[in-house]
Amino acid sequence: MLFALPLLAAASAIPRDGSSQCNTGSIQCCNSVQEASNPVVGLLAGLLGLVLGPITGQVGLTCSPLSVIGIGGNSCTAQPVCCTGNSFNGLIVLGCTPININL
Numbered sequence: 001m002l003f004a005l006p007l008l009a010a011a012s013a014i015p016r017d018g019s020s021q022c023n024t025g026s027i028q029c030c031n032s033v034q035e036a037s038n039p040v041v042g043l044l045a046g047l048l049g050l051v052l053g054p055i056t057g058q059v060g061l062t063c064s065p066l067s068v069i070g071i072g073g074n075s076c077t078a079q080p081v082c083c084t085g086n087s088f089n090g091l092i093v094l095g096c097t098p099i100n101i102n103l
Contacts, residue, residue, distance in 0.1 A: 058096045
């Protein structure tokens with residue numbers, strides 16, 4: 001039982017910046033994050049000629065990249081996300097996961 005306490009303490013550490021939460025994709029600032037199965041996402045994808053098919057998970061809508069957090073005017077007042085999928089001119093970005101970039 002005593003050996004479990006250090007593991008619990010280590011598991012509860014929370015990263016404080018977005019870069020440590022996003023090591024496999026790009027950090028984006030999206031106006032909205034929706035499930036890929038959302039009808040609005042399907043409608044927008046259809047208008048862009050995209051076939052989402054079996055894609056599951058979250059999709060960022062109307063996104064712009066955040067390159068370096070906290071550097072001159074590069075802030076996100078909407079939803080910061082880590083996206084590992086394709087981006088279609090920022091209108092739809094696939095494979096997004098919300099992250100916390102507040103220090």
